[in-house]
Amino acid sequence: MTAHLLIIGDEILIGQILDTNSAWMSQQLNLRGFRVTGKSTVADTPDAILDGLQQATRHADVVLMTGGLGPTKDDVTKKTLADYFDSPMSFHQETYDRMAAYFARIGRKMPDAMVIQATLPDKAVLLPNKVGSAPGMWFERAGKVFISLPGVPFEMQYLMSEEALPRLSARFLGSPIEHRTLRTAGEGESTIAKRIETFEDSLPENIKLAYLPSLGQVRLRLTGTWNDDSIPPNTQEVLRDQLDAKAAELHALLPDLVYGTGEDTLEQVVGDLLRKQNLQFGTAESCTGGYIAHLITSVPGASDYFPGSIVSYSNNMKMNLLGVQADTLAQFGAVSAQTVREMVAGALNTLQVDIALAVSGIAGPNGGTPDKPVGTVWIAVGNRDRIVAVKHVFARDRAKNIQLAGVYGLNAVRKFLLGAL
Amino acid sequence: MTAHLLIIGDEILIGQILDTNSAWMSQQLNLRGFRVTGKSTVADTPDAILDGLQQATRHADVVLMTGGLGPTKDDVTKKTLADYFDSPMSFHQETYDRMAAYFARIGRKMPDAMVIQATLPDKAVLLPNKVGSAPGMWFERAGKVFISLPGVPFEMQYLMSEEALPRLSARFLGSPIEHRTLRTAGEGESTIAKRIETFEDSLPENIKLAYLPSLGQVRLRLTGTWNDDSIPPNTQEVLRDQLDAKAAELHALLPDLVYGTGEDTLEQVVGDLLRKQNLQFGTAESCTGGYIAHLITSVPGASDYFPGSIVSYSNNMKMNLLGVQADTLAQFGAVSAQTVREMVAGALNTLQVDIALAVSGIAGPNGGTPDKPVGTVWIAVGNRDRIVAVKHVFARDRAKNIQLAGVYGLNAVRKFLLGAL
Numbered sequence: 001m002t003a004h005l006l007i008i009g010d011e012i013l014i015g016q017i018l019d020t021n022s023a024w025m026s027q028q029l030n031l032r033g034f035r036v037t038g039k040s041t042v043a044d045t046p047d048a049i050l051d052g053l054q055q056a057t058r059h060a061d062v063v064l065m066t067g068g069l070g071p072t073k074d075d076v077t078k079k080t081l082a083d084y085f086d087s088p089m090s091f092h093q094e095t096y097d098r099m100a101a102y103f104a105r106i107g108r109k110m111p112d113a114m115v116i117q118a119t120l121p122d123k124a125v126l127l128p129n130k131v132g133s134a135p136g137m138w139f140e141r142a143g144k145v146f147i148s149l150p151g152v153p154f155e156m157q158y159l160m161s162e163e164a165l166p167r168l169s170a171r172f173l174g175s176p177i178e179h180r181t182l183r184t185a186g187e188g189e190s191t192i193a194k195r196i197e198t199f200e201d202s203l204p205e206n207i208k209l210a211y212l213p214s215l216g217q218v219r220l221r222l223t224g225t226w227n228d229d230s231i232p233p234n235t236q237e238v239l240r241d242q243l244d245a246k247a248a249e250l251h252a253l254l255p256d257l258v259y260g261t262g263e264d265t266l267e268q269v270v271g272d273l274l275r276k277q278n279l280q281f282g283t284a285e286s287c288t289g290g291y292i293a294h295l296i297t298s299v300p301g302a303s304d305y306f307p308g309s310i311v312s313y314s315n316n317m318k319m320n321l322l323g324v325q326a327d328t329l330a331q332f333g334a335v336s337a338q339t340v341r342e343m344v345a346g347a348l349n350t351l352q353v354d355i356a357l358a359v360s361g362i363a364g365p366n367g368g369t370p371d372k373p374v375g376t377v378w379i380a381v382g383n384r385d386r387i388v389a390v391k392h393v394f395a396r397d398r399a400k401n402i403q404l405a406g407v408y409g410l411n412a413v414r415k416f417l418l419g420a421l
Numbered sequence: 422m423t424a425h426l427l428i429i430g431d432e433i434l435i436g437q438i439l440d441t442n443s444a445w446m447s448q449q450l451n452l453r454g455f456r457v458t459g460k461s462t463v464a465d466t467p468d469a470i471l472d473g474l475q476q477a478t479r480h481a482d483v484v485l486m487t488g489g490l491g492p493t494k495d496d497v498t499k500k501t502l503a504d505y506f507d508s509p510m511s512f513h514q515e516t517y518d519r520m521a522a523y524f525a526r527i528g529r530k531m532p533d534a535m536v537i538q539a540t541l542p543d544k545a546v547l548l549p550n551k552v553g554s555a556p557g558m559w560f561e562r563a564g565k566v567f568i569s570l571p572g573v574p575f576e577m578q579y580l581m582s583e584e585a586l587p588r589l590s591a592r593f594l595g596s597p598i599e600h601r602t603l604r605t606a607g608e609g610e611s612t613i614a615k616r617i618e619t620f621e622d623s624l625p626e627n628i629k630l631a632y633l634p635s636l637g638q639v640r641l642r643l644t645g646t647w648n649d650d651s652i653p654p655n656t657q658e659v660l661r662d663q664l665d666a667k668a669a670e671l672h673a674l675l676p677d678l679v680y681g682t683g684e685d686t687l688e689q690v691v692g693d694l695l696r697k698q699n700l701q702f703g704t705a706e707s708c709t710g711g712y713i714a715h716l717i718t719s720v721p722g723a724s725d726y727f728p729g730s731i732v733s734y735s736n737n738m739k740m741n742l743l744g745v746q747a748d749t750l751a752q753f754g755a756v757s758a759q760t761v762r763e764m765v766a767g768a769l770n771t772l773q774v775d776i777a778l779a780v781s782g783i784a785g786p787n788g789g790t791p792d793k794p795v796g797t798v799w800i801a802v803g804n805r806d807r808i809v810a811v812k813h814v815f816a817r818d819r820a821k822n823i824q825l826a827g828v829y830g831l832n833a834v835r836k837f838l839l840g841a842l
Contacts, residue, residue: 012444013459015448016448020439023439025436037434040459040462041443041459041461043458287718288718290704290714291711294709294823296710297712297784297823300785303734307738308731308738309731310729310731311714311730313718398721399719
């Protein structure tokens, strides 16, 4: 089954806001066995929307639209769809009552425009929106489905997850499809590819492996499909077992790199390990300037294992708050194995934690030397028995060097906690 | 003049990567007087590209394509364009030499595939790519222009800025257009709209005001165009003067909210103020967990005014490192005016800085109470003479509450430095 995304909105066309909806929608559709064959973005005008609809239906079974449903835009999408499907509009009391309940719940006065919002095309199957005002709309014509959703990301995501996707799966038999994702940190795509070459070559034809790289990380996604025309009733189970086996095999080939599956993040995984091992953790950050503490505390409940951090950006802070020796700084510099080791020891002491991470480097764009170019980062992790220091040279721009130091820092903690560093 | 963006790439269609190119391209085209009337995303296949080209040319004078130029994708875009424009391909020595020089410069062996990369359609005007291998290509047919660019963001941006945009301006007389952007923090769209209602109503017809909200911030963009058919030679200057005057008028109406112009960020503006006033600054962070220190240190050269921070996530850290009194915590709680005031005093002392910011709140999703719901955040800023504390209730999700605390915290520092808090 194929789908086309029709993104409606001047604000996207002029580049005022970034369209993050369509990537999310593509992923979700893909997971359910729908292939997105095209996307288009059009202006908030009836002509542009009609033209977009006509183009979209040429190639796809399902057309998903976002945007143009708010009261401020004069409901241009809704009116255009009513015209397109030749549908009268009527006031819809149930929708109005739901909107009234919604506004009561968030403690805001319901705007008068909601009467217009509750006036809807008769031919639409309404998808109730519990997290906003405009409902989604589902139309059918000539065996094709048209779904209109609000452009506000969380409303769109709610309606996709709760209404559109389940209904699409029920309406069309998407080809059976299963995914397994392993998340790795610490090596690039090409190194991983070499290590799993034999595995990749041995994959049966119905299983594909995709490398999805991001900064310092690579997700490995196995996708299993059923290529045969006849689909026996237990296909999904067969696929599941097949993928579970292959995912386990892949994991066993990369035990040092795989930190999680699915939507896991490195900061969650580290947090879970700390909680399980009943350890308190802190950071001593120079070039990352608090970024790693921010990652750690982005996980709800981080206070269970994270009492705090020292951001020691200056040498004085390194000496005063972490007890780094003036001699060490003078002899080896702030970006050195010796300094990050002393920062770990100082953090264990100052923060009274069981395990600490220290990072010191040259984020750039200035401050590099021939010996220590921009992107040089020393990372140390340790407890009261043992401290390990590792050097990396990231050689990217300032923001990326900081992010990479975050990924490699957290991964070092993970490995240390597992006894693998 | 109108433009259509044709984004070529399976990786965008399946949602594997976010298309950030097209928003940037729209903005740049818009600044030069080209209106983007549509965008479409198609698969890496000749059929999909040809179909996309046909649709694109129906509505636009200029078609800008990105992607499908790399050697790994078998150059499908280039071959398809050669077919579409009925152009033979030949090896292009100059391009090959430039690629060889490029690979020599980055110290990498030139791959064999570069011979294919240097084989190009004869009918294309080549746009030399100094930051990568594949050149851009410019075709013309029936008065319309077709530009093909690599999909790698920095290569695309280089070729747009250095080649495509200047050539487009020379080829078409874009309508004169000028923009001025004021950046505000601390109030929402509707409050600002009320305060500048009279100003907005008084704007001449050729100047439009756009509200561009993001988390805790609103950009106000004035756009001036020339609507008349006759364009006198000094139009651009007239527009410039007109917009400068209106931007100054707008700024004067919102002196407390406007923190910068154009691409300024709050952390840059705060950093510049600190440097000018020769002050050292530090943070004491609880619920923001190092996020504000991270923002401050994302600006190159932050070490001039920022020696460090204390992330005091636990009560113990607040007491041990910042000298917050146990009584204060017991009586008023960690999220209180009293606690953030003591955190500021402690940070001034521990970090030996001239001015400090402290933040303590309930980021969520747990930890809220009827008195202090999730999103309650106390912010204090002060020096050795004076400490000011302010309460906010953001009531968003964890990540957004942290980001909002960052924006409001930095804005409080800005106002304090300007004597406005």
